[in-house]
Amino acid sequence: MVEFVSGISVVCFAASYAVAFACEASRLVFRSGVRGATMVAFAAAGLVAHTLFLGWRATHEAAVPLSSAFDWYLLAAWVLAGGSLWRTIANPRTPVGLFMLPIVLGLIGAAELSSRVPFPQSPATQIWGAVHGSFNLASCVAVAIAAIAGLMWLIQAGRLARKQSPLGGLRLPSLERLEHTTGRVPAFAAGLAAAGFLSGIVLNAVNRQRGLLETVPWNDPVVLRMAAVVAWLLAAAVATRATSRRADGPRTAAWLALASLAVLTGSILWGLFGATRHGVPPVAPAPRHEAAPHEAAP
């Protein structure tokens, strides 16, 4: 069993999710009596492998979830994959996986491009680190959920405006239900992102105050881009709220939710390919240059 669990790789669950997504996408092309069960089986297998992988890292590789960028992305993907599977089982006729699984796969891809080296931590800052990571993760998940609801709203509204019956394989939730998500979740996402950003500032300040090495410069790109993301999410939440009582409010909310996901994606890509001191292990001070005993010999 141990050998089996230790043999699980990112490719295992990513492939399962990819097959589940292919099954979901095939709804648009043809009808099948076994597709639903196949899709759920692959998504469930992927989620089990994903869980075991994270569990293995936590117990055997001392990589507690959120302790590295790699684990952070995988945990965000795990939350969304679990949500996707739950929604699929609860509403088999709604192709939730068609919208959620690409984001799950994107997050797994981001994990693969990220460092597996744990973030530097000291006992004093461990709690602030966990708070910072948790809020950011919750905000990321909330932005993804709002964007999915927004995209579904636009597709559903487009169908209703074109006066077409629903496509057999693409039965989406009602506009009312989707508006419920696009209208409320952005405010949560903004609040969580702000809390994540503030906790990051506190974490960095504590590190600086204690003279610890794992500090991030205030003008580091990661600080700037997170500030930009928080500012955007707050503005989007305010705009969503302000237009909620207008007839075109739901459409505005849907576009803003999609734009928020685009901003977040841009921020993630910047983080993946840009230079930063965030999460980089501290550089140990250069050792004083003392002659080794054998060098001291004349």
Add this chain to the structure above:
Amino acid sequence: MMLAFVGGTHRTVPLALRERLAFSAEQATEALARFRERFPGREGVLLSTCNRVEFYAAGEQAADPPPTDELVSFLADCRGIDAQLLRPVLTGDRDEAVVRHLFGVAAGLDSMVLGEPQIVAQVKQAWSLAQESRTAGPLTGEMFQAALRTAKRVATETAIGRERLSIPSVAVADFASGVFERFDDKRVLLIGAGKMAAETLRYLRQAGARDVVVVNRTAGRAGELADRLGGRAGRMEDLTAELAAADLVVSTTGATEPVVSAAAYARVEPLRAGRPLVVLDLAVPRDFDPAIGQRPGVWLYSVDDLGAACEANRRSRHRELPAALAIVDEETRRFMGDMHHRSTAPVIERLRAGWTETGDAELERLFRRLPQLDDASRAEIRQAFDRYAAKLLHSPLASLRSASRAGPPHGLLDALKRLFDLKD
């Protein structure tokens, strides 16, 4: 094994004659009792719906099902109709064609509205009635079970019965339900008393709508309608306020000019606080200015829009027909293969019995010659004999099963009978 069927549908029997031929539940029970008396040992199931009257009969070996002509006479006698009137309009079939027909009927492929789901329940009822009347048997039992299985496969593996075809059902299920998640907290406003208003309201009520307001040019008529439809009567003069409060409007007046112009709606819009409005304008000429449909948050559907969606759904159902027929074909072949194989059972039984008898006799002789054998050794030898016989029988039985898929394996059965001297 023999299966027979005689029947007529909306396509073959004129309505006046179909009305006379139709069976109520009591009449069907009586007819099945008569069938049992008139054709003892045969199985019979009567399927009578608005659009079809069909009788399925089955029998095995000595009790073949009655010929088509006799079944027509039987139906005519049951309903007191001259059989000569029925002969030109009722059709009959035998064996595989009967199975294929029933499977298609159960799947809704032979219905007036392609893929309609009610027929499955009617087929089930017909089968239950035959069971209660003791005219059902193993052959019709398997055939009807297989028919219901086929109907289920067609319903799940194709979209033939999924799309809605009537304007009120499409309006509510495909459009209004696309905008609103629930209707129990929505205000429904009926303007006018057109024919489709009541039907649309029936679907809305099924979806949960409770708060219904009816307005009409004539206050008395509005009150009458509100009482009949279970709503509250409103006044036409208050239409602006009613429109501002409504979430869904069903309009079916006979007015020659739009009841709600774009300018009138412009006065309503600010009062709605951005809430979405679904308008099902089922009137001809239209009651709502089409320009209102361009306003944000307004989902306006005219009778032509809904008719076009119905037509698209109808085409969509027809596109699914080949896939549904393929399932019917596959299930028919499987059923017939099983039935043909079943017909080989008596020959296999006799063959097996003959071999067992010979084997037992040989074993007895062997055991008498070898009295020193203990019980364990005897059991071993007996098992070896059984295994040997089973292995020898395997190939002919596999050939029979394989040949059964293509049709009754008469040639192989005759060969087995002659080779092994199997007496009927």
